[in-house]
Amino acid sequence: MMKTFPxxxxxxSDCKKYSKxxxxxxxxxxxxxxxxxxxxxxxxAVATVAKGDKVLVGQVIATAGGFVSSNIHSSVxxxxxxxxxxxxxxxxxxxxxxxxxxxxEWLEGIERDGAQKSLGxxxxxxxxxxxxxxxxxxxxxxxxxxxxxxxxxNGKKAECLIINAVECEPYLTADYRxxxxxxxxxxxxxxxxxxxxxxxxxxxxxxxxxxxxxxxxQALAKSQTNVRIVPLxxxxxxxxxxxxxxxxxxxxxxxxxxxxxxxxxVQNVGTALAVYEAVVFNKPLIERVVTxxxxxxxxxxxxxxxxxxxxxxxxxxxxxxxxVGKVGAGGPMMGRxxxxxxxxxxxxxxxxxxxxxxxxxxxxxxxxxxxAKCVEACPMGLEPYLLSTLTQRGDYEELxxxxxxxxxxxxxxxxxxxxxxxxxxWVRIGKAEVMKxxxxxxxxxx
Amino acid sequence: MGSLVTTVLVVSGLxxxxxxxxxxxxxxxxxxxxxxxxxxxxxxxxxxxGGCGFAGCRGMSEALVARDDISSLYCxxxxxxxxxxxxxxxxxxxxxxEPMVAVVRCAGSCENRPKTNRFDGASSCLxxxxxYAGDTGCSFGCLGLGDCVAKCDFDALHINPATGLPEVDExxxxxCGACTxxxxxxxxxxxxxxxxxxxxxxxxxxxxxxxxARKACKVACIGCGxxxxxxxxxAITVExxxxxxxxxxxxxxxxxxxxxxxxxxVEFGFPPRKVAxxxxxxxxxx
Numbered sequence: 001m002m003k004t005f006p007x008x009x010x011x012x013s014d015c016k017k018y019s020k021x022x023x024x025x026x027x028x029x030x031x032x033x034x035x036x037x038x039x040x041x042x043x044x045a046v047a048t049v050a051k052g053d054k055v056l057v058g059q060v061i062a063t064a065g066g067f068v069s070s071n072i073h074s075s076v077x078x079x080x081x082x083x084x085x086x087x088x089x090x091x092x093x094x095x096x097x098x099x100x101x102x103x104x105e106w107l108e109g110i111e112r113d114g115a116q117k118s119l120g121x122x123x124x125x126x127x128x129x130x131x132x133x134x135x136x137x138x139x140x141x142x143x144x145x146x147x148x149x150x151x152x153x154n155g156k157k158a159e160c161l162i163i164n165a166v167e168c169e170p171y172l173t174a175d176y177r178x179x180x181x182x183x184x185x186x187x188x189x190x191x192x193x194x195x196x197x198x199x200x201x202x203x204x205x206x207x208x209x210x211x212x213x214x215x216x217x218q219a220l221a222k223s224q225t226n227v228r229i230v231p232l233x234x235x236x237x238x239x240x241x242x243x244x245x246x247x248x249x250x251x252x253x254x255x256x257x258x259x260x261x262x263x264x265x266v267q268n269v270g271t272a273l274a275v276y277e278a279v280v281f282n283k284p285l286i287e288r289v290v291t292x293x294x295x296x297x298x299x300x301x302x303x304x305x306x307x308x309x310x311x312x313x314x315x316x317x318x319x320x321x322x323x324v325g326k327v328g329a330g331g332p333m334m335g336r337x338x339x340x341x342x343x344x345x346x347x348x349x350x351x352x353x354x355x356x357x358x359x360x361x362x363x364x365x366x367x368x369x370x371x372a373k374c375v376e377a378c379p380m381g382l383e384p385y386l387l388s389t390l391t392q393r394g395d396y397e398e399l400x401x402x403x404x405x406x407x408x409x410x411x412x413x414x415x416x417x418x419x420x421x422x423x424x425x426w427v428r429i430g431k432a433e434v435m436k437x438x439x440x441x442x443x444x445x446x
Numbered sequence: 447m448g449s450l451v452t453t454v455l456v457v458s459g460l461x462x463x464x465x466x467x468x469x470x471x472x473x474x475x476x477x478x479x480x481x482x483x484x485x486x487x488x489x490x491x492x493x494x495x496g497g498c499g500f501a502g503c504r505g506m507s508e509a510l511v512a513r514d515d516i517s518s519l520y521c522x523x524x525x526x527x528x529x530x531x532x533x534x535x536x537x538x539x540x541x542x543x544e545p546m547v548a549v550v551r552c553a554g555s556c557e558n559r560p561k562t563n564r565f566d567g568a569s570s571c572l573x574x575x576x577x578y579a580g581d582t583g584c585s586f587g588c589l590g591l592g593d594c595v596a597k598c599d600f601d602a603l604h605i606n607p608a609t610g611l612p613e614v615d616e617x618x619x620x621x622c623g624a625c626t627x628x629x630x631x632x633x634x635x636x637x638x639x640x641x642x643x644x645x646x647x648x649x650x651x652x653x654x655x656x657x658x659a660r661k662a663c664k665v666a667c668i669g670c671g672x673x674x675x676x677x678x679x680x681a682i683t684v685e686x687x688x689x690x691x692x693x694x695x696x697x698x699x700x701x702x703x704x705x706x707x708x709x710x711x712v713e714f715g716f717p718p719r720k721v722a723x724x725x726x727x728x729x730x731x732x
Contacts, residue, residue: 091579093654339563339578362566422568429572 002208004233005243006252008379010412012236012333014209015170019293019300024177026304027290027317029101033076033308034086035061036096039346040137041144042068047097053080058107058284061097064132070145070347071135073284075306078102089311089329089343090336096344099308111281127196127279134278135285135347139270140164140175140239141330143348146271150196152260159263160201161194162248163272165217166232166239168207169331172351174289175269177302179206179213182273183220187227189276190267194226197265202227203248207234236333237410241266243379255406270350285347290314294354296323305345311352312341325360328353333411366419374413374423380406384413384423391430396437399430405438407431482511482536489532490521495599497522497622510536517541523600523620545639546621548602548614552588552633553649553712555609559584559663565591575630583662586652588612588633594625616643638693644715646691646698648673653686660708667710673702 038044045062055061055074062072078101085093106112132147152158163186167175179186190202204221206214206229214231221227230248237243242253244266251262259266267275270288277283286307293300298319305314311329315321321341328335329343330350338352345352374384382403390399404427413423486507494502498521500509510516510532520541521528533540559582565574571593579585590610595603602618603625605611612625616639626634633651648667652659656668669687681695682702689711691702703713 087579087585090577091583091585093585337566337578339581360566361564365568422573425568425570425573425577429576432576 002233005246009235020173034344035308040070056107075286076101077105089338140268158197162266163204165206168239174291189272291351292318308344324354325357326355363420373416377412377416388423388426391426491523495622546636547639553665554587593628597624597628649712650710676705
């Protein structure tokens with residue numbers, strides 16, 4: 001029996017066929033990039049350049065605005081043309097740095113030959129410092145600053161590192177291509193991460209819809225005795241941190257707790273690669289692999305894109321907007337609809353998904369028929385129909401009592417609802433309000 | 447026969463005993479409540495709208511009776527008349543406030559503000575605003591999904607199907623403020639009620655720079671400041687590319703309405719202008 005997480009989950013069609021066989025391709029550098037100052041969870045970065053400044057590729061242009069924050073580096077060389085508010089993918093004005101591209105000059109010290117290097121003997125502190133300096137964030141989409149995750153809190157002990165190679169989102173193939181094309185670097189990155197948190201055991205969880213990746217990594221990892229490839233039964237949301245820990249180790253993260261409470265640290269494939277490049281080549285997080293996919297596209301691709309490149313350029317490159325009714329940043333389950341396709345690719349953009357017009361709209365909403373399909377589908381064991389109703393009623397105390405704060409916003413409830421109720425839309429509102437109240441309460445206690 | 451007598455005795459004995467118990471409990475745990483609270487509650491409109499800041503009229507009446515100084519308490523639904531009546535009953539000084547009315551500060555109808563995309567989530571402004579900026583180029587304006595209409599207890603707000611914007615029925619609006627709290631974009635404001643339902647206000651909340659705002663909406667305030675210059679009463683301030691008319695200072699001379707290049711400043715309830723150039727008139731306010 002192949003492993004998977006214990007409760008809930010759904011089985012959507014994986015739709016990876018569009019882009020899974022196209023090798024990672026370097027996307028040409030655009031004429032200008034817009035780099036948002038808030039590409040991560042936590043405090044926005046603080047700009048250190050001004051209009052008119054010349055910058056090089058890899059140069060710091062904004063420094064972390066707190067511990068839970070991240071440095072931002074220029075992804076191109078050229079002149080800063082503006083430091084102001086620009087509309088993000090959802091149309092909200094957010095501070096950003098705009099740079100007009102001139103050539104492609106890199107900052108000294110960044111090695112670009114890409115040759116495999118020995119990892120040497122780095123201490124944990126050195127690795128974490130490097131990760132922090134190079135602005136690495138979780139690249140699965142949540143963009144949590146990686147150095148924070150690697151700083152194990154006092155009194156806690158990490159026992160294993162889990163590399164999240166699940167990529168359970170339908171359509172996305174960025175991580176899959178990285179595994180096939182950069183397998184060795186990925187494993188080296190995983191070893192660095194393991195050193196950083198002081199553990200010996202590394203698990204790499206991969207779903208069984210990627211058999212060639214499983215086989216390839218197993219072959220590579222033969223010589224590395226501390227690495228175990230764990231094939232997992234395909235099921236969404238297996239790539240959720242808590243679900244992956246449960247699938248791989250059988251441990252359950254307690255309600256309100258963190259993975260470290262059960263001794264696990266989870267890092268995404270893209271993050272492991274970025275850490276490898278940061279530590280070994282001194283390369284900051286300035287580009288990432290983005291899957292541009294959809295059934296309407298002439299040539300869906302996996303592109304290596306500089307941060308700040310407009311999404312519209314990628315779409316144009318892969319076949320254009322014809323027949324497209326909706327654009328999403330990220331996968332179809334957890335990605336967000338994009339209302340402004342000229343918005344830039346950020347550190348967390350794992351994919352640009354084009355949905356054809358006929359599939360773009362939701363079905364007409366009916367009434368709850370109490371079938372409990374959402375309860376069955378919820379991987380956190382919550383009752384989405386109830387949380388949705390309570391949110392509409394504004395009963396936040398009751399919502400907290402029903403553990404709304406544990407919701408991982410995976411969307412299984414909305415996906416499974418036969419009445420097409422927008423369950424997650426409401427649950428998200430309720431969760432945000434309850435979390436706000438919990439934070440206020442905690443602050444008042446201090 | 448004997449058993450009947452016993453039954454009657456036992457039951458009446460029990461009855462008497464329990465009655466005594468109830469009497470003692472009632473005596474011991476008696477809640478002394480000011481009878482005036484009930485009276486005051488009767489005088490209040492009984493809408494339980496929460497416009498006063500309390501959960502309902504009962505909470506308000508308790509506070510009215512308990513506090514010595516009730517100048518901070520005001521029932522917008524009952525208004526000055528109601529407050530005066532209650533104050534004279536309680537022998538306290540009534541709060542006096544000008545009657546207010548809710549005003550929707552957005553004129554971004556489908557015609558003025560073309561749609562750039564379509565929202566397809568739960569039909570709620572709160573949900574929409576948590577997900578993105580809106581279905582037009584303006585990220586500040588009305589989303590038109592009617593959270594304010596749903597919150598109005600007085601049937602005073604309705605979405606006009608022609609414009610897609612909510613409209614206030616001034617007759618019914620009690621200025622309870624529920625809509626101002628329900629609107630996630632903070633478009634609805636309570637403003638001073640003028641006679642004959644006259645109103646002058648900046649019908650825009652867009653803080654974008656002029657060019658950006660104008661591109662998104664024909665009737666956006668572009669923050670040019672012409673209105674502030676022409677206003678003889680210094681009632682208009684321009685901040686963050688947006689003009690605001692202070693209703694306490696505005697004398698409704700309508701000069702700014704003429705001056706506004708985009709038509710973002712609107713007037714209601716005035717007689718039609720005779721000539722293009724309006725003579726300065728100081729309309730009587732109260």
